Amino acid sequence: MNYCSHCGSDQLEFKVPAGDNRPRYVCGSCQRIHYSNPKIVAGCLPVWEDKVLLAKRSIEPRKGYWNVPSGYMENGETVEEGALREVREEAKARVEITGIHSIYSIPHINQVYMHFLGQLEGPDAFGVGEESLEVRLFTEAEIPWEDIAFTSSVFSLQRYFADRKRGHHELHLGQLDYPVRATETDD
Numbered sequence: 001m002n003y004c005s006h007c008g009s010d011q012l013e014f015k016v017p018a019g020d021n022r023p024r025y026v027c028g029s030c031q032r033i034h035y036s037n038p039k040i041v042a043g044c045l046p047v048w049e050d051k052v053l054l055a056k057r058s059i060e061p062r063k064g065y066w067n068v069p070s071g072y073m074e075n076g077e078t079v080e081e082g083a084l085r086e087v088r089e090e091a092k093a094r095v096e097i098t099g100i101h102s103i104y105s106i107p108h109i110n111q112v113y114m115h116f117l118g119q120l121e122g123p124d125a126f127g128v129g130e131e132s133l134e135v136r137l138f139t140e141a142e143i144p145w146e147d148i149a150f151t152s153s154v155f156s157l158q159r160y161f162a163d164r165k166r167g168h169h170e171l172h173l174g175q176l177d178y179p180v181r182a183t184e185t186d187d
Contacts, residue, residue, distance in 0.1 A: 001025045006032040038110040042082030043070020045156055046095045048120040051137035052160065055090045057149055058133045065149035068115055068156050069093065071131075083116045091135045092127035095120055102159055104152040105175040113152040117160070117169065140164075151176050 003010055004027035011028035025034040045068045046053035054066045069090040073082040080097055087093045095118030104113040120126065128135050138144075140161045148154050159172040 001034060004030060004032055005034065006030055036110075038105075038107075038112050040073045040079065040082070041070050041111055041113045041152070042073050042079050042086060043068045043113065043115045043152075043156075044083040044087040044093075044095060044097065044118040045101060045115055045160060046087060046091065046093045046118045046120045046126065047098075047160075048123050048125075048137055051139050052143075052157065053091055053093060053120065053126055053135065053137050054143075054153075055129070055132040056134040057131065059131050062149035064133065065147050066144055066153070067149040068153040070113065070115065070152075079114050080116065083114070083118075087118065088129070090129045090131050092129050093118070093120060093135075094122075094125040099169065100171055101169065102152075102156045102172040102174065104155050104173075106152070107175065108178065113156075115152070115156045 001012055004012060007027060007030040009027055009029035012025050013028055014023050014025055016023050017026055017033050055069050056066050057063050069087040070083070071086045071089070073079065077085065083097065084095070087095055097116045097118050099117055100114065101117045102113070102115045104115070126135055143157060148157070155172070155174045163169040
């Protein structure tokens with residue numbers, strides 16, 4: 001950070017502000033504290049009968065790999081609205097959210113993934129969105145596990161199929177504590 005986004009001053013210092021416990025950029029001119037917080041990634045795993053809908057990415061990172069449709073939230077939207085927007089953008093899917101499925105933290109890149117489950121409106125209630133090369137329904141046996149883009153998608157898929165075998169769905173909390181690959185980010 002080179003300039004204060006509040007007053008435009010270049011008098012920034014990276015320090016622990018009074019009453020805080022970690023360093024932040026503090027403007028020496030207007031005293032504004034500039035916080036840097038994790039990004040929320042909202043997504044939805046669409047379900048139709050015994051299948052789940054995945055999208056093959058047409059953009060980096062991990063172009064050509066499959067993922068649960070998800071992306072960064074926009075200002076002014078709820079997590080559910082963000083998840084529905086992302087599933088429409090990536091998979092043109094028409095879904096009804098049925099509940100929160102997983103919360104997956106990746107602290108080393110400051111991201112938190114929130115994946116919902118969604119019921120597709122029908123077996124053809126989806127299409128290829130601008131950020132996807134392909135979109136398709138998969139049974140558990142058909143999931144291309146080696147070609148899943150992100151650990152957050154692997155986590156959600158594994159927990160979904162385990163829940164389905166048990167006959168009930170619950171909220172799953174997970175995290176990646178160390179870098180697996182330098183491209184573990186989403187758009």
